[in-house]
Amino acid sequence: MSEVSIDVHRDGAELTEALRHDVREGLSAPVKWLPSRWLYDARGSELFDRITTLPEYYPTRAEREILATRSAEIAAVTSATTLVELGSGSSEKTRLLLDAGIAHGTLRRFVPLDVSETALAASADAIAAEYPGLAVHGVVGDFTEHLDFLPGTAPRLVAFLGGTIGNFLPGERAKFFTSVRSVLSAGEWLLLGTDLVKDVDTLVAAYDDSQGVTAEFDRNVLHVLRTRLGADVDPAAFDHEAHWDAQREWIEMRLRARHPMTVRIPGANLTVHFEDGEYVRTEISAKFRPEGVRAELTDAGFVVRRWWTDAQQRFGLSLAQVRD
Incomplete structure (x- = not known):
């Protein structure tokens, strides 16, 4: 079994205080709202895992299709020594990237970041057992606050998958991309999954299953x-x-x-x-639309080197590099 280490930058008390703040702000607003991150406790994460297997929920299958066909190319283009996954969850799709990076001969370390210490520990242990020789360094934290604590040696590949970027408001997206750019060195990489605009019936069904x-x-x-x-x-x-x-x-x-x-x-x-x-x-x-993704990444200091979609063009995966 590989070496496993976990850094904790957000404990239960801090999590509760953050929830308290969001509840006061969101439920006191004229149009009430709550941040989507509070959907994902242990029970919520289990329910979401079920959602990803439903016939109506295409994003997971579409993104997995792209990764299955492009992971070897991603490994060859980036030669990443460290793979960072933001909001790692169970890291299921990430195994395709791990397999490709190890086969390419460059990948040495995996850094999953997740807000749930329990989920992160379970995922890190599973990855370490499956990939002997791969150092696993988990980070318990929020990817909107704790990017400065990401370990690993360059060149790093930061993966933000699942279309999670869509949960951000436009201004929040710009801030997030700038934050990722600020912790990476010139030449390092961001792999971004984005769900694409399509017919309304398909979109609504994916979020309101039968x-x-x-x-x-x-x-x-x-x-x-x-x-x-x-x-x-x-x-x-x-x-x-x-x-x-x-x-x-x-x-x-x-x-x-x-x-x-x-x-x-x-x-x-x-x-x-x-x-x-x-x-x-x-x-x-x-x-998203491809031109919009490219523009947002360019504004944050990235250059999009590759753009892929699944066969039905439902989902986009972009590989972007920090500009010199």
Whole structure:
């Protein structure tokens, strides 16, 4: 088994304080919202893993198709000695990159970063067992705050997969890309997965499946408020919906109140009133066009060296290098 080390930059108390801050800000706004990161506790992560196997949810399959056909090329182009994965989760698709990097003869270290220490430890141990000789250095933290703590020697390849970049508002995306650029040296790499604009029916179905798994995943944020902040909210009192915003070209996941109610959240010292039909936005998932991805990366100081899609052109994978 390979060497495993884990650095912790966000503990449970800090996580709860961050949740408290987001709840106060988001649920006090005129149009209520909560950041999508709070969907992903242990239960939420399990539900999302189920979502990725559903027939309606194409992004995971499409991205895996690209990685299966392009990982060897990625390894050859980058010659990366360190693979960094942001928001690593189970690191399932990352194994394709690990296999290719090791086969190419350059990859020596894997650095997964995730906010959940439990999930990260389990994933790191699994990778270490599967890849003897590969150093595994996990980082427990938030990829919007703790990029400065990423270890590894150049050239590094930072992978941000799954279309997670779509959960950022445009200004947040610009800030994130600039942050990634600032911790990389000239010549290092970013591998970015982006879901592409397509027909509305396909998009909406991916976020509102016929089995109701996505609905349960969406309502999981209310379970998080109950367990972490003592909220007296009934998740069953909210309906899940997926709304396509054609102007902004993103999907909004929402929880809509079935009736008027008052929710007390003692852990945030907050009382929230809901009107009948009022909703909370729990996630945005922006969809992209190739020229938009290229422009955003260029503005942040990257040069896009490769652009790939799956056979049906549903999902994009870009390989970008830090400009000299």
